[in-house]
């Protein structure tokens with residue numbers, strides 16, 4: 552068996568929620584409707600809060616990710632909607648307990 556580092560850094564195991572949170576956060580920032588600190592530390596915090604609030608969506612197949620079946624696609628879209636909802640909540644949460 553691979554070492555833990557090799558195992559998880561192989562790139563074979565992907566949590567698509569991470570990708571979705573990144574994309575949705577980027578889109579949210581681009582809209583510029585809400586003012587909040589966008590330093591790395593705050594963005595890391597926001598992403599963690601959102602990832603803890605939504606279910607993960609793991610995949611170990613590059614083929615599935617490239618050519619998702621309708622079920623997987625629907626699940627991903629549902630996850631994205633959930634993330635869109637959670638991002639402003641996470642920002643409000645982080646703003647309250649700002650570290651700097």
Ligand SMILES: [Zn+2]
Pocket residue numbers: 588589590591592593594651
């Ligand atoms: Zn900050």
